[in-house]
Amino acid sequence: MSDTTNGGTEINGAAGNGTPKIALRGVHKRFGQKVVLDGIDLTVNKGESMVVIGGSGTGKSVMLKCILGLLHPDSGQIQVDGENTTHLHGRDREKLLHKFGMLFQGAALFDSLPVWENVGFGLIQGEHMPRAKAKEIAIAKLGAVGLGPEVAELFPAELSGGMQKRVGLARAIADEPDIIFFDEPTTGLDPIMADVINELIVQCVKDLGATAVTITHDMASARKIADHVSMIHKGRIIWTGHANDIDHSGNPYVDQFVNGRAEGPIKMQVRAL
Numbered sequence: 044m045s046d047t048t049n050g051g052t053e054i055n056g057a058a059g060n061g062t063p064k065i066a067l068r069g070v071h072k073r074f075g076q077k078v079v080l081d082g083i084d085l086t087v088n089k090g091e092s093m094v095v096i097g098g099s100g101t102g103k104s105v106m107l108k109c110i111l112g113l114l115h116p117d118s119g120q121i122q123v124d125g126e127n128t129t130h131l132h133g134r135d136r137e138k139l140l141h142k143f144g145m146l147f148q149g150a151a152l153f154d155s156l157p158v159w160e161n162v163g164f165g166l167i168q169g170e171h172m173p174r175a176k177a178k179e180i181a182i183a184k185l186g187a188v189g190l191g192p193e194v195a196e197l198f199p200a201e202l203s204g205g206m207q208k209r210v211g212l213a214r215a216i217a218d219e220p221d222i223i224f225f226d227e228p229t230t231g232l233d234p235i236m237a238d239v240i241n242e243l244i245v246q247c248v249k250d251l252g253a254t255a256v257t258i259t260h261d262m263a264s265a266r267k268i269a270d271h272v273s274m275i276h277k278g279r280i281i282w283t284g285h286a287n288d289i290d291h292s293g294n295p296y297v298d299q300f301v302n303g304r305a306e307g308p309i310k311m312q313v314r315a316l
């Protein structure tokens with residue numbers, strides 16, 4: 044079954060499942076005259092893996108930044124565990140951020156720190172954990188993503204792209220977050236390494252019992268990771284459905300995107316520089 048929404052409609056509703064882990068209701072965000080989020084409604088239930096697909100510049104990263112509080116929406120609500128988070132500041136926002144782990148596009152590791160310190164960064168800085176204890180946890184988390192303890196002392200520049208992604212994943216799970224965001228987790232990887240990372244993501248999310256939100260253009264990744272898929276187009280969620288329904292969504296936008304067709308309702312804007 045799939046649900047289509049055009050805005051205020053409840054999608055993928057939490058009826059019977061308790062409070063959604065994350066719920067966006069009518070979220071708007073514009074930069075100057077440019078409307079980027081135009082009334083986003085999205086529900087992610089506890090323990091679910093939601094993958095948000097959509098073309099370049101459709102607002103995926105802006106949406107993620109709004110959930111994290113890095114950007115402030117102009118209007119609408121963002122609820123985490125039933126609580127509106129849009130007005131949280133200071134300590135309250137810090138407390139909220141403890142619920143989140145994040146695997147950034149390109150892994151975003153600190154070049155000047157050894158791998159273990161990259162993984163344990165949040166534990167040392169955020170939780171003021173003693174360095175020895177943080178290192179122990181970092182080595183255990185590196186093990187969970189298939190990296191041996193010898194990698195702990197290396198620097199990011201000494202690692203391949205795939206290993207850097209694993210380190211980024213180990214960092215995302217180090218604090219055992221409730222919610223993990225994956226921003227284009229397979230970008231820049233060959234298809235085999237991408238599949239390895241996808242499998243690790245599935246395993247780590249399952250082991251933690253976490254809720255996952257991934258943004259990607261990579262349909263192989265979406266198919267592997269997702270329980271549900273939502274498609275964003277022009278700042279709105281235009282379709283949400285089960286991952287198994289992605290190939291027969293009945294939605295021409297989803298169909299065009301999933302099949303990578305140049306022809307269809309989605310018109311690419313190609314501007315000369």
Ligand SMILES: Nc1ncnc2c1ncn2[C@@H]1O[C@H](COP(=O)(O)OP(=O)(O)OP(=O)(O)O)[C@@H](O)[C@H]1O
Pocket residue numbers: 074079097098099100101102103104105106260
């Ligand atoms: N801080 C900002 N100031 C002005 N415009 C911004 C800002 N951040 C994002 N935008 C604009 O918002 C639009 C959506 O950007 P966003 O990064 O969310 O796209 P995306 O869907 O994640 O794309 P991609 O898949 O290419 O990463 C873009 O046109 C971008 O230029």
